[in-house]
Amino acid sequence: MKPKLKFNKQDLNNFNKILTDLNIVVKNGNTTDIARASAEIVKQQKLKAPVDTGALKGAINYSKEGSGVAIESEMQYSSFVEFGTSKQKPQPYFFNPARVVFRNFVKKLESKLNSKIR
Secondary structure: OOOOOOOOHHHHHHHHHHHHHHHHHHHHOOHHHHHHHHHHHHHHHHHHOOOOOOHHHHOEEEEEEOOEEEEEEOOOOHHHHHHOOOOOOOOOOOHHHHHHHHHHHHHHHHHHHHHHHO
């Protein structure tokens, strides 16, 4: 089966919203805020990570990269757990917590900006 990528106008709008949110973070987030948000993302990911040996949970970390951060799971099988395989159901632990914490982070930045504007 050939892989297909389909998207509609709503997908494009969602993507534009993500880009806008990222722009807000880049322009207005200070390093302390970004580090706190990154630590919270990692914390939530570790809480959601399924535990067999604990290696997956222990492999989730963040590190500073340039003016931002990188959050990663160093286990090679991380994507198989997150998205599943033909024989294993997905166990989303990585991207969902990141989305939730990131949205909250952007909302806090927006409210901080709004309070400075007023």
